[in-house]
Amino acid sequence: MTGIALLGAGRMGQVHAAAMAAAGARLVAVYDPVTRVADALASRTGAAVAPSAAAAIHHAGVDAVVIATSSDTHVELVIEAVNAGKPVLCEKPLASSLAATRRCIAAIGDQAARQVFLGFNRRFDRGHAGLREAVHAGDIGRLEQLTITSRDPLPPPLEYVPRSGGLFRDMMIHDFDMARGILRQELVSVTAHGSSIVDPEIGKLGDIDTASVTLLAEDGAIVTILNSRRCAFGFDQRIEAFGADGMVVSDNPRQSGLTRYRPGYPGTPAPILEFFMERYGESYAAEIRLFLDCVREGRDMPVNAYDGLMAAYLAEAATLSLKLGKTIHLTGPDQEFDHV
Amino acid sequence: MTGIALLGAGRMGQVHAAAMAAAGARLVAVYDPVTRVADALASRTGAAVAPSAAAAIHHAGVDAVVIATSSDTHVELVIEAVNAGKPVLCEKPLASSLAATRRCIAAIGDQAARQVFLGFNRRFDRGHAGLREAVHAGDIGRLEQLTITSRDPLPPPLEYVPRSGGLFRDMMIHDFDMARGILRQELVSVTAHGSSIVDPEIGKLGDIDTASVTLLAEDGAIVTILNSRRCAFGFDQRIEAFGADGMVVSDNPRQSGLTRYRPGYPGTPAPILEFFMERYGESYAAEIRLFLDCVREGRDMPVNAYDGLMAAYLAEAATLSLKLGKTIHLTGPDQEFDHV
Amino acid sequence: MTGIALLGAGRMGQVHAAAMAAAGARLVAVYDPVTRVADALASRTGAAVAPSAAAAIHHAGVDAVVIATSSDTHVELVIEAVNAGKPVLCEKPLASSLAATRRCIAAIGDQAARQVFLGFNRRFDRGHAGLREAVHAGDIGRLEQLTITSRDPLPPPLEYVPRSGGLFRDMMIHDFDMARGILRQELVSVTAHGSSIVDPEIGKLGDIDTASVTLLAEDGAIVTILNSRRCAFGFDQRIEAFGADGMVVSDNPRQSGLTRYRPGYPGTPAPILEFFMERYGESYAAEIRLFLDCVREGRDMPVNAYDGLMAAYLAEAATLSLKLGKTIHLTGPDQEFDHV
Amino acid sequence: MTGIALLGAGRMGQVHAAAMAAAGARLVAVYDPVTRVADALASRTGAAVAPSAAAAIHHAGVDAVVIATSSDTHVELVIEAVNAGKPVLCEKPLASSLAATRRCIAAIGDQAARQVFLGFNRRFDRGHAGLREAVHAGDIGRLEQLTITSRDPLPPPLEYVPRSGGLFRDMMIHDFDMARGILRQELVSVTAHGSSIVDPEIGKLGDIDTASVTLLAEDGAIVTILNSRRCAFGFDQRIEAFGADGMVVSDNPRQSGLTRYRPGYPGTPAPILEFFMERYGESYAAEIRLFLDCVREGRDMPVNAYDGLMAAYLAEAATLSLKLGKTIHLTGPDQEFDHV
Incomplete structure (x- = not known):
C-alpha cells in the first residue's frame, strides 16, 4: 500500500x-x-x-x-x-x-x-482520453486537423483578471497540453487572435475573453483552439480529431440518457455536465x-514537468503573437522567441 | 415510356x-x-x-x-x-x-x-425500408422482438370516427402491413388493448384512441404495435427490430441537421417531419x-391485394380481440375466427 | 452520524x-x-x-x-x-x-x-428517476402510454433457470416496480406473452426468455414491458413515457461523449454502460x-415492503396469464386471482 | 408565369x-x-x-x-x-x-x-439557412465565434489543381460567402494557414489541401474556417455559431432515421448525405x-454580384496571407492590399 x-x-x-x-x-x-x-x-x-x-x-x-x-x-x-x-x-x-x-x-x-x-x-477525461487513444492507435489514420473547443460557463471575477496571467496562460494552457498529448510531435508556429467581446471590462484590463489560436505541426497538421470565458449553456469542452481515414469527436457528455419531446422541441437531451468538478471529477x-x-x-x-514547460511555452508564444499581431515561429522552450 | x-x-x-x-x-x-x-x-x-x-x-x-x-x-x-x-x-x-x-x-x-x-x-419510407432490408439481410440475426410506434399529431374530427371502421382498420392497418413485410412469416395470434384516454368522446362513439397490440409469430417472435391518435410533438413513426445479433431502429427523421444549445437545453435537434406528406412524401x-x-x-x-387482405384480416382480429377481451388465434383470412 | x-x-x-x-x-x-x-x-x-x-x-x-x-x-x-x-x-x-x-x-x-x-x-438511476420526476411534475401532461424495455446481455446459466421463479418473478419484477412508481395508480389487468426464441433449452425448462406484457391502468393508460434475456449490444434499459403534452425517454447512457466517424459509419457513439454495476452502480x-x-x-x-408485495403480485399475475393464455384482472394482492 | x-x-x-x-x-x-x-x-x-x-x-x-x-x-x-x-x-x-x-x-x-x-x-441549405435565421433573429444573442467546417470527399484530379485558382478561390469561397451572410458586418482581417498533408503532389503544384483561416469582424467576433480536400466519411459540411445566449449548429443531415445497434457499436446513425447534389440538391x-x-x-x-466581389476579395486576401505568412488587414475590395 x-x-x-x-x-x-x-x-x-x-x-x-x-x-x-x-x-x-x-x-x-x-x-x-x-x-x-x-x-x-x-x-x-x-x-x-x-x-x-x-x-x-x-x-x-x-x-x-x-x-x-x-x-x-x-x-x-x-x-x-x-x-x-x-x-x-x-x-x-x-x-x-x-x-x-x-x-x-x-x-x-x-x-x-x-x-x-x-x-x-483533463488528459484523463474518459472521452478525451478515448480520443487520444484512438488517434494513437491509428483509428483515423494520419491526423490532419485537430480542433479543441473549451468554454467556461462564466468569466472569472474582474479582480482576478490582472493576476491570471491572461487567457492563454490561465485557461488555454489546458488545451495546449491536450494538443501536445494528442499530436506527439513538435509544433512549429503559433498564431493567436482574440477579443474582449464577452465583457469589454476584461479588454480594459488588457486581457481577452474570446480566442482562436492556430498551431502548425511539423508534418503540416493544423491545430485550432477556440476559447471563450462564457458559455450560456454550460461547460463546453470538446475535441475533434480529423484524419486521413476518419474522425473522432469527444463531445460534452450528458448528465443522463433522459431526452424530452415537447411540442416544437422533440428530442432535447439531458443537460451537459455543469462545471469542472462534475465534468472532470x-x-x-x-x-x-x-x-x-x-x-x-x-x-x-x-x-510531467517537461509537459508543464511546453504548455507554458506555448501560452507564452500565444500571448506574444496576440500582442504583436503576427505568427510566432517556435524554436524551443529554452530559446528566446525569434520575433525581434 | x-x-x-x-x-x-x-x-x-x-x-x-x-x-x-x-x-x-x-x-x-x-x-x-x-x-x-x-x-x-x-x-x-x-x-x-x-x-x-x-x-x-x-x-x-x-x-x-x-x-x-x-x-x-x-x-x-x-x-x-x-x-x-x-x-x-x-x-x-x-x-x-x-x-x-x-x-x-x-x-x-x-x-x-x-x-x-x-x-x-409507408413500406417505401427510406428509414423503414432500410430497416426491413437490414432485417432481411440478416444484419440483426433472427428477429426476436419487433416494436412499431405510430402516432398521429391530432385525432380525426369526431364525425369521422363512426365511419372510420375503428382505429385498427383505419390507422393500425399500416402497422399490420409493416409488421408482415418485415416478418415474412405467418402470425399466430393477436391480442389487443385499447382505451379512449385522449378523448372520452371517441370512447362514447365506440372507438379507442390509444392502443397496444401484441402479435405472436410462428417462430416465437413477438410484435408490439403502439398507436395513439394524438401526439403533441408531431407525427411519431418509429420501428425497432431487435434480433439475436443486434438491433435496427427507424427513428423519426429530422427536418435538418440544425441543433440548438440554449441554457438548460443544450442540443435540441431540429423538429421531426410534421405529417404524412412531409414524412412519407x-x-x-x-x-x-x-x-x-x-x-x-x-x-x-x-x-399486392393479398397483403391488403392480410392487413384487413389482422385489423378484424384486433377489433374482435378488443371487443371480447381475449387473444384471437389466427387460422387464415379465409376462415371464420375460432373464438365462438 | x-x-x-x-x-x-x-x-x-x-x-x-x-x-x-x-x-x-x-x-x-x-x-x-x-x-x-x-x-x-x-x-x-x-x-x-x-x-x-x-x-x-x-x-x-x-x-x-x-x-x-x-x-x-x-x-x-x-x-x-x-x-x-x-x-x-x-x-x-x-x-x-x-x-x-x-x-x-x-x-x-x-x-x-x-x-x-x-x-x-433501478428507481434511483439518474435517467429513470428524471423520467419519473418529469411525469410526476406534469411535464408531459396525463400519462397515456408507458413502454419499458429491459434486456440483459446474456441469459443466466441454464441450471439457474428452474430455481429463478421464471422470467416474470426474476427479471421483469424490476419493471413492474418501475411501472408502479411512475404510474402512481392501480393497475386493472395483466396480459403476458412470451417465448423461448433466444434459447429453446430455456423453453424445455418451462421458462421463457423473451416477453411482452401489457398492463392496463385504472384511467386507461397502457403499459407495455418488453424483456429479453439476451442483448447482443449490451444492457438495454430504456423507458418511454408518452403523455398528452409530450414524451420523456430515458435512454441507455453512454460511457463517454466519444463519437467515431468512419467511412460508411459516420457518428457511432461510445458504447452504452455494460451491465448492472456499471449502469446502476x-x-x-x-x-x-x-x-x-x-x-x-x-x-x-x-x-417499501408494500411495493415489494405489489411487484410480486404483478409477477404472479403475469406468470398466470402466460400459463392460461388469457388476461388476468387484478383485484388486489390479498385476494385470489379471478380466473377460476 | x-x-x-x-x-x-x-x-x-x-x-x-x-x-x-x-x-x-x-x-x-x-x-x-x-x-x-x-x-x-x-x-x-x-x-x-x-x-x-x-x-x-x-x-x-x-x-x-x-x-x-x-x-x-x-x-x-x-x-x-x-x-x-x-x-x-x-x-x-x-x-x-x-x-x-x-x-x-x-x-x-x-x-x-x-x-x-x-x-x-449553399446559403439555401435548410440547416445552414436555419442557422443564419436563428442568428439574425437573435436566438443566440450577439455572435461571438463562428466556425465553418467544409470538407470534400475526395481531392480534385491533379490536373485540375493548377487552373483551380487554389483552395481559397476554388473551395473556401463558399465558406467566405457563408460567413458574410451570417455575420452581416465587415471583416477587418484575414489570417490563413494551410498545408498539403492530404497529398504532397498538391503541394508540389503550389496549392494546399488542408486549411484553417481566421477572420476578425469589426466588433471582435472571430470566424474560423476549416477546409480539407478529402474526407473519408463523406461530405462534411457543418457550421457552429456561438453567441452570448447560446449556440446553433448546422450538422450534417442523415440519409434517414435508421440507426444500428451492433455489438460494440450501439447506435450508429444512417450515413450523411454523400456529396453536393445529394446534400445541396x-x-x-x-x-x-x-x-x-x-x-x-x-x-x-x-x-448578388456584390457578394461575389466580397467572397473573391476574401479569397484573394487569404491567398496572400498564406503566401506572406502574415495577417492581411482588409480595407475594402476596391483598394490594394496594405501589405506592401
Whole structure:
C-alpha cells in the first residue's frame, strides 16, 4: 500500500485525498499552512498532521508526495520532494511563468523532471482520453486537423483578471497540453487572435475573453483552439480529431440518457455536465490511479514537468503573437522567441 | 415510356401524377367524377380527360392504371382494370371490409391479385425500408422482438370516427402491413388493448384512441404495435427490430441537421417531419418507381391485394380481440375466427 | 452520524458498505455466515464483527439495518430488525413468493412495512428517476402510454433457470416496480406473452426468455414491458413515457461523449454502460443516501415492503396469464386471482 | 408565369431547369454551345432552342435569364443580360479573378449588380439557412465565434489543381460567402494557414489541401474556417455559431432515421448525405424559388454580384496571407492590399 504525504488540504487536496482512498493508497501525513484545515482532513482519514511540508515529505512511511498547495509554492515543494527522492504529483501550474518553469526544471534536472507528475487532469477525461487513444492507435489514420473547443460557463471575477496571467496562460494552457498529448510531435508556429467581446471590462484590463489560436505541426497538421470565458449553456469542452481515414469527436457528455419531446422541441437531451468538478471529477481519480501505478513500477510519469514547460511555452508564444499581431515561429522552450 | 391512366385527380391523384412525371412515366388519360378537377390536372400534364373510368382504362396508349378515387369505388375499378388486362396500383384500402376484400380477390383470382399493387406507401419510407432490408439481410440475426410506434399529431374530427371502421382498420392497418413485410412469416395470434384516454368522446362513439397490440409469430417472435391518435410533438413513426445479433431502429427523421444549445437545453435537434406528406412524401415517389419497374418487367407486385387482405384480416382480429377481451388465434383470412 | 448494522458482506454487502461510507454513515457492525468475509470487510472499515445477525442488529450504536444476505433469509431478518425497532433496508426480493411476501407483511404489520426500504435500486438511476420526476411534475401532461424495455446481455446459466421463479418473478419484477412508481395508480389487468426464441433449452425448462406484457391502468393508460434475456449490444434499459403534452425517454447512457466517424459509419457513439454495476452502480449510492435521509427524519420509506408485495403480485399475475393464455384482472394482492 | 432563358444546358443547367419546372416557371429558350445538349433539354421541356446566348436572352416571352455556362463566359453574358434589362441568376463564380469581378461590376453599375443573383446555393441549405435565421433573429444573442467546417470527399484530379485558382478561390469561397451572410458586418482581417498533408503532389503544384483561416469582424467576433480536400466519411459540411445566449449548429443531415445497434457499436446513425447534389440538391430548388420571387416583385437579389466581389476579395486576401505568412488587414475590395 503506497503511503502518501499530502501538501495542501483545501478543496483540491480533499479531492486528491478521496481519490487516493478509492485507489487503495494510504494517506500517511498531511500538511496545510492553515492547521485547522489539515486537522479536519487528518481526523477523517487517520493521517498524521505534519508541522511543515518538509516534515510531511520526510514522514515515516511516505512513498510519494502530492502537492495541492497554492501555485506560488509549487516550485519550492517540488524541489524539496525531489531532493528527498520521492515521486511527486504536483497540481498545475508547475510555476507561475515560463522563466520560473525553466528554473525549476534546471534545479531538479531532466531526469527528475520526468518523475514529477504534472496535474493536467483533463488528459484523463474518459472521452478525451478515448480520443487520444484512438488517434494513437491509428483509428483515423494520419491526423490532419485537430480542433479543441473549451468554454467556461462564466468569466472569472474582474479582480482576478490582472493576476491570471491572461487567457492563454490561465485557461488555454489546458488545451495546449491536450494538443501536445494528442499530436506527439513538435509544433512549429503559433498564431493567436482574440477579443474582449464577452465583457469589454476584461479588454480594459488588457486581457481577452474570446480566442482562436492556430498551431502548425511539423508534418503540416493544423491545430485550432477556440476559447471563450462564457458559455450560456454550460461547460463546453470538446475535441475533434480529423484524419486521413476518419474522425473522432469527444463531445460534452450528458448528465443522463433522459431526452424530452415537447411540442416544437422533440428530442432535447439531458443537460451537459455543469462545471469542472462534475465534468472532470472522475479524471482526478483516473489521474491518481495512474500516478500510483507509475510510483509502484518506478516508471517515468506520462505527463510531467517537461509537459508543464511546453504548455507554458506555448501560452507564452500565444500571448506574444496576440500582442504583436503576427505568427510566432517556435524554436524551443529554452530559446528566446525569434520575433525581434 | 409507360402510359398511365389515372383514376381520381384529387390530392392523392395529384401526388401520384407528380411522382409519375418524376419517374419518367407518361400520364395518358385522367378521369375524375368532378370534371373540373380532371380538367385542371390534364391541362397541366397534357393528358386526355376521359369521360369515365372505363374510358380512361381503355384509352389508347395506357399500359397501367393508378386508382386514387374514393375508397368505396376501389373494388369495382380494380376489377375493371384487371379485366382489361392492365396492371394496377390501387390506393389503400383495397376494400371497405375484410369480407369485401375477400370478394374482390375471389372476383379477380389469385394470380391477378398479385398484379394489383396495393398502396401501403409507408413500406417505401427510406428509414423503414432500410430497416426491413437490414432485417432481411440478416444484419440483426433472427428477429426476436419487433416494436412499431405510430402516432398521429391530432385525432380525426369526431364525425369521422363512426365511419372510420375503428382505429385498427383505419390507422393500425399500416402497422399490420409493416409488421408482415418485415416478418415474412405467418402470425399466430393477436391480442389487443385499447382505451379512449385522449378523448372520452371517441370512447362514447365506440372507438379507442390509444392502443397496444401484441402479435405472436410462428417462430416465437413477438410484435408490439403502439398507436395513439394524438401526439403533441408531431407525427411519431418509429420501428425497432431487435434480433439475436443486434438491433435496427427507424427513428423519426429530422427536418435538418440544425441543433440548438440554449441554457438548460443544450442540443435540441431540429423538429421531426410534421405529417404524412412531409414524412412519407418521398415514399410515394419510390412506390411509383417500383410499380413502374414491375409493370415494365411483368413482375408480381411486391405489395399486392393479398397483403391488403392480410392487413384487413389482422385489423378484424384486433377489433374482435378488443371487443371480447381475449387473444384471437389466427387460422387464415379465409376462415371464420375460432373464438365462438 | 447514523450507525449501521450490515447483514451480509458479499458483493452486494460491499457495494452497500462503500455507499454508506460515501454517504457519511458509519458501519458499526457486520455479520456474515462466512466469518472470513465479515472479517475482511470489518478490517477495512473499522466495524465490529458480530457473531450473529441478531447480535449485529442489537449492537450498541446501531441505528438502522441493511440486509444483503441470501434471499431466503430476508423475511426472518426483516422481522428481527423490525422487532428491534430499527429501520431496515432490505435487498430485493423481500420474499421468495407472493404468499411469503404476504406473510412477512402480516407478521410485521402495515405500519412497519412502510419502514422497510426495499432495494429496487433501478428507481434511483439518474435517467429513470428524471423520467419519473418529469411525469410526476406534469411535464408531459396525463400519462397515456408507458413502454419499458429491459434486456440483459446474456441469459443466466441454464441450471439457474428452474430455481429463478421464471422470467416474470426474476427479471421483469424490476419493471413492474418501475411501472408502479411512475404510474402512481392501480393497475386493472395483466396480459403476458412470451417465448423461448433466444434459447429453446430455456423453453424445455418451462421458462421463457423473451416477453411482452401489457398492463392496463385504472384511467386507461397502457403499459407495455418488453424483456429479453439476451442483448447482443449490451444492457438495454430504456423507458418511454408518452403523455398528452409530450414524451420523456430515458435512454441507455453512454460511457463517454466519444463519437467515431468512419467511412460508411459516420457518428457511432461510445458504447452504452455494460451491465448492472456499471449502469446502476450510482443508483446504489443514491438509494443509500435516500434511506439515510428517511432514517434521520423518521419518514416512511418511499419504496417499501408494500411495493415489494405489489411487484410480486404483478409477477404472479403475469406468470398466470402466460400459463392460461388469457388476461388476468387484478383485484388486489390479498385476494385470489379471478380466473377460476 | 415567369419566362426563363437558360444559357448552358449541361449538368447545372439541367438542375436549374428541373428546379424552374418545380417552381412553376416556364423555360422559354435554351442556348448551349453544344447544340445537341440544348436540343435534348429543349425536347424534354418544350423550350425553343436559341442559336446564340443573345438570341435566347432576347427571345419573346423571356422575363429573366439563368446563366449556367462555363465560368469564363459569365462576365460577358451577365453584361449582355443586364443590358437587355433582364434580371439574372448567374452560377458562381461571377468572374475568374478579383480584378475581373471588379471590372464586371464597374461595367454594369452598382444598381444592376444588385439585380444579379449570384448562385451561392449553399446559403439555401435548410440547416445552414436555419442557422443564419436563428442568428439574425437573435436566438443566440450577439455572435461571438463562428466556425465553418467544409470538407470534400475526395481531392480534385491533379490536373485540375493548377487552373483551380487554389483552395481559397476554388473551395473556401463558399465558406467566405457563408460567413458574410451570417455575420452581416465587415471583416477587418484575414489570417490563413494551410498545408498539403492530404497529398504532397498538391503541394508540389503550389496549392494546399488542408486549411484553417481566421477572420476578425469589426466588433471582435472571430470566424474560423476549416477546409480539407478529402474526407473519408463523406461530405462534411457543418457550421457552429456561438453567441452570448447560446449556440446553433448546422450538422450534417442523415440519409434517414435508421440507426444500428451492433455489438460494440450501439447506435450508429444512417450515413450523411454523400456529396453536393445529394446534400445541396434541395438548395438549388430553394434558390430558384427565391430568384423567381425577387423577379416577380422587382426586388434586389439577396445574394448578388456584390457578394461575389466580397467572397473573391476574401479569397484573394487569404491567398496572400498564406503566401506572406502574415495577417492581411482588409480595407475594402476596391483598394490594394496594405501589405506592401
